[in-house]
Amino acid sequence: MLILECPYCGVKGEETEFHAGGEAHLKRFGPGSEDADFETYLFMRENPKGVHLERWRHANGCGKWFHAARCTMTLEVFGSYSAQTFEPPKEIKDKISAKRPGWSWRNFS
Amino acid sequence: MSNLVSALNHAKSAGFASVEETGLQGMITVRGDLASKAMAAAVKAATGAAVPATRKIEKGDTGAVAWMSPDELLVITSYEGVDSAIEAMKASLQGEHSMVVNVSDARAVFKVSGSAEDVMAKLAPVDFSTEAFQPGEFRRSRLAQVAAAMWKNDDGSFELVCFRSTAQYVFDLLSVSAANGGEVRHLS
Amino acid sequence: MSTRLASGGRLLNKGKAVEFTFNGKRLQGYEGDTLASALLANDQMMVGRSFKYHRPRGIVASGAEEPNALFNMGEGSKFEPNQRATTTELFHGLTCASQNHWPSLEFDVGVVNNYAARFLPAGFYYKTFMAPRAAWKHVFEPIVRQSAGLGKAPKDRDADRYEHFYAFFDVVVVGGGIAGLIAAKAAGASGAKVLLMEQTAHWGGRTPVDGGEIDGVAVEDFIASLVNELKAMGNVTMRNRMMGAGVYDHGYVLGYERVADHTPNAVGPRHRMWRIRASQIVTATGAIERPLSFAGNDVPGVMLAAAVRDYVMDYGVSIGDRTVVVTNNDDAYRTAIALKNSGLEVPVILDARASGGGALADEARALGIRVENGKGIAKVKGGKRVTGVAICAQAGEGSTLEEIKCDAVAMSGGWSPVVHLWSHCGGKLIWDDAQAHFRPDASCAPTNQNGEGFVVPAGTANGPLGLNAVLADAVKAGESAAKAAGFTPKSVAAPQGVASDEAAMEPVWLMPQGAGPKLRMKAWLDYQNDVKVSDVRLAAQEGYESVEHTKRYTTLGMATDQGKLSNINGLATLAGQLNAPIPAVGTTTFRPPYHPVSFGAIAGEARAETFQPVRDTPISGWHSENNAFFEPVGHWRRPYCFPRNGESHAEAVKREINQTRNSLGMLDASTLGKLVVSGPDAGKFLDMLYTNMMSTLKVGKCRYGLMCSENGFLIDDGVVARIDEETFLCHTTTGGAERIHGWMEEWLQTEWWDWKVYVANVTEQYAQVAVVGPNARKVLEKLGGMDVSKEALAFMEWKDGKLGDFDARAYRISFSGELSYEIAVPASQGRAFWDALLEAGAEFDVMPYGTEALHVMRAEKGFIMIGDETDGTVIPQDLNMQWAISKKKEDYLGKRAQERSFMASADRWKLVGLETLDGAVIPDGAYIPAAGENANGQRNVQGRITSTYYSPTMDRGIAMALVHRGPDRMGEVLDIPTLDGTVLKAKIVDQVFYDKDGEKQNV
Secondary structure, three states: OOEEEOOOOOOEEEHHHOEEEEEOOOOOOOOOOOHHHHHHHHHOOOOOOOEEEEEEEOOOOOOOEEEEEEEOOOOOEEEEEEOOOOOOOHHHHHHHHHHOOOOOEOOEO | OOOOOOOOOOOEEEOOEEEEEOOOOEEEEEEOOOOOHHHHHHHHHHHOOOOOOOOEEEEOOOOEEEEEEOOEEEEEEOOOOHHHHHHHHHHHOOOOOOEEEEOHHHEEEEEEEEOHHHHHOOOOOOOOOOOOOOOOEEEEEEEOOEEEEEEEOOOOOEEEEEEHHHHHHHHHHHHHHOOOOOOOOOOO | OOEEOOOOOOOOEEEEEEEEEEOOEEEEEEEOOEHHHHHHHOOOOEEEEOOOOOOEEEOOOOOOOOOOOEEEEOOHHHOEEEEEHHHOEOOOOEEEEEOOOOEOOOOEHHHHHHHOHHHOOOOHHHHHOOOOHHHHHHHHHHHHHHHOOOOOOOOOOOOOOEEEEEEEEEEEEEOOEHHHHHHHHHHHOOOOOEEEEEOOOOOEOOHHHHOOEEOOEEHHHHHHHHHHHHHHOOOEEEEEOEEEEEEEHHHEEEEEEEOOOOOOOOOOOOEEEEEEEEEEEEEOOOEEEOOOOOEOOOOOOEEEHHHHHHHHHHHOEEOOOEEEEEEOOOHHHHHHHHHHHOOOEOOOEEEOOOOOOOHHHHHHHHOOOOEEEOEEEEEEEOOOOOOEEEEEEOOOOOOOOEEEEOOEEEEEOOEEEOOHHHHHOOOOEEEEOOOOEEEEOHHHOOEOOOOOEOEEEOHHHHOOOOHHHHHHHHHHHHHHHHHHOOOOOOOOOOOOEOOOOOOOOOOOOOOOOOOOHHHHOOEEEEOOOOEEHHHHHHHHHOOOOOHHHHHHHHOOOOOOOOOOOOHHHHHHHHHHHHOOOHHHHOOOOOOOOOOOOOHHHHHOOOOHHHOOOOEOOOOHHHHHHOOOEEEEEOOEEEEEEOOOOOOOHHHHHHHHHHHHHHOOEEEEOOOOEEEEEEOOOHHHHHHHHEOOOOOOOOOOEEEEEEEEOOOOOEEEEEEEEEEEOOEEEEEEOHHHHHHHHHHHHHHHHHOOOOOOOEEEEOHHHEEEEEEEOOOHHHHHHHHOEOOOOOOOOOOOEEEEEEEOOEEEEEEOOOOOOOOEEEEEEEHHHHHHHHHHHHHHHHHHOOEEOOHHHHHHHHHHOOOOOOOOOOOOOOOHHHHOOHHHOOOOOOOOOOHHHHOOHHHHOOOOEEEEEEEEOOOOOOOOOOEEEEEEEOOOOOEEEEEEEEEEEEEOOOOEEEEEEEEEOHHHHOOOEEEEEOOOOOEEEEEEEOOOOOOOOOOOOOO
């Protein structure tokens, strides 16, 4: 059972305090968008073996959504960060690079 | 208005720790910019306390204020004092993007006294050791299967807030966890 | 025979006799006994029948690894099957019975399986599937059924209490033997917060059994002072009777504390599951001795050598008068020496090693014990009890060199570290050739959230078997755990013991080495699941070469002992057959728990009243007092109906509906979700959330709205009221408040975080009562206060005011088609308000109604219900609700999806009403078949029933259904087959059955 740190309230809580919310940094496509873009938005996911960026909500806590960078193989957590951003902050990317050189996830690396 | 009843109307139980539903309590959800001067003034006006730091509860002359999330506070007053506290806060927050909502009736409040840590630690995945959880700390988590917010008083007792509808469940949880013979003698 | 010795028994309090009952016999033991030692003291060597062949089985071990001594324990509400005698502390009044035999332990009919053993080979169960069907029914199933299961299932509800406990430590040391004690001290000295747990009631493990000295004092005294030292350390917590059940991700450890198994009548919980987070975990879990594989190694009286020694030293119990020791290592000589020193006879030590043992062998010889090198057991004689052994050369094929009479055999095949906890979370193992065992590979420890190792093995659990190596390893483990947890260890010298030089062990996987098929068929690997050397060989021959396949094919290691004794022997046998090195064959996966834990401990407090939250409204008390029949709606408990005077539910529902439609009904609607949405961008936000336009709603007005997911599917509905320019109150479905609140927060926090909107869930702030029926206005007027006339409060309007003494908000909305108000009052006034309404409504014969009447009335009116008409694949257009979808809005959640070709197609199943021609009620969930068959040969379908009821108002069955192009097919008659084979005929009609023009609700 994972331990995650909520970047909003600072709690290092066990997984039962949190609710997993799938992949992070999805770009919404609305009315008027191409079918392919909309399909990507709704259905296409990275599902990587390794570094993953994902959304969590501190559901049994401060209620805030946040992002976490995690290895799906070892369950190592590289860090958690604000949900109100379009990409992971530099220090998180650096930390991942230090531990998983050459990593990439969508267009981040 | 007479006939006001809290969820469990002051139900009590006692084992190696005692459990009590503490009755109606004024509670106000306040959302807004917690760092703003207006918020400080609003909270001060309602309770006499300062805006609490992250995961803290501050006590004032006429109430207490707890940190719920980066943009939310819980103001605790007497049940009778709610309307005037809301009025005062709304006045201070005039013109600010904010929300002040009376939630007094939506909640139930419990107090656990005696070996309270050992009771709490049976239900919440939280470190209640004295080093880790001190008076003034305010923690939202879960109590078995429902959400709850909890804090420790100076006298070592714990208070916790849950939704009114889950009051009986929470009372039963606390009572069975405090039942005689269940002393863990680990935290308290 | 096995018996109690006059002296010895360091764990016993011989001053205190304890009475217990086994298979109805009253027996006596002492305080400090385990059930196993007490049974052995009473010469009860045979304790059960084996799983498959019903062979007599005796106690083999002295600890958690015991495979045979499983009992039905206790009676009635305290009954529990499969309890291990070796881990059960004896208490006064203990009652137990042996398992898996009929009619009795001594005379068992099932033993016939034993003689049919050659018809029950490895994979027997799978092979039966290849036989003709009739064979399964008449031959195999009766056999399998007779064989299946060990203990009995409990019949009564468990009377005991269980609980969880969350705890947090820097270092958790699992195992309170010498290594655990020393590791805990080393870790504790750094100031780290340490938990030391021990599964038995005693500290020190097996070291005191072998005696000797550490740091110049007797082992027992050394341990006693170590325990006192640890107890005095404020940062060290010690718990015995607590087993490390499992190690999981990120330092999560389960500690299974058996609080009251030894005092079953004490007040308090029986078991407590500690849910621990540890920065570092030290596994000082010791090692388990392996049996040797020789023919008849399962005859009662054959026991692990160390267990024989444990029973003598710890409990003063001798297993037999004449014990033959058979071994491939020096440790078993300690057993021979201990037995001899206790005045018992050891006719011979059979050492399979051609070169024999070291200093301990010399000591044994000096005591006059005969030692035979390069020899082994060809066969054990005896059925229900060992009567002798046939000796052979280990290198040969088993020709008998000599027969020796004995009543016990102590065997040792070497030691395997208990690596379970190390392995649970991914720790890797390496094969140690010298000791012929797997031990933790320190370079591949399980990793935590920081990617760092978090489990440190200590002592014999890490591989070393010699005392001094164990002591040194334990200090190192404690210190490195403290360091990894962020503390600075105070370096202390490891204690020094007096150890004897031991000769190297030699692996022996089969005795004798060249044993033929006949002997192999009687050489057991897994006692509990009855797997023999021959079975594993057969599995390999039949192609099950992977160790995981062999395990499942033979069931090796799949019993309740999870192969603690059999794993290594089994996979060595497999490796031998495959001609592969053992490490290449690998091990099966170690999964928690280490040893079975009770279901109660897993459930903790979640049983009976606290099984799951039951949510009550402020009015629930009245419902209970008035014979409500409740139904769960999410976690809420809502009255389904209020039966009176022996009415059926159907009769009650009918009465409630008729009275509501004719005069006055009341519904507790408090469970409806209520979310306040407020801020300058609130209107814009709700326009995105609802398919309707909400921003244009006027203050004081209400509007019914629909919410969709981004897939376009309907997820919730409810009435939105505009409170002021910037504030809306959104009603959700009963189960939907938390979900929709979360949904709103998700969009505000993760997509539109620059929008100025706040949301608060005020569902439980209010008790809400629907006052429904032609007399609804009259009853409110009777309470007095706010003007509720048609002019002052028109349909789909709301207002605040007083009703009687109550602070009320009245919504003029209707879910029944009648004149209706929903009145919200603060929850603490809810019950009083309900009572006041009942009193005022008495003259109209007011009738509270439940959810079923609510459902029927909404269906009569053609209103949809989320979860009935919707199932996560239905879009509003399917429900003909285009009227609730704004055409003016560029965007709302779900709009893009609803433009996809399949969604926009006219070919979808759409909502219609159905009327049976004969007035019958269509069964719930019925499908409407179409002509022809699909590719799978199933009937085509063209629709399904979404809601179906008997309508008291129409006095006939009514239904709603999603039907292919339904609205285009009005008047068509459909065939609806029912489960009893009859076919109902139903006509497609408009879904609104009652008051289509709204004359009733708009008065």
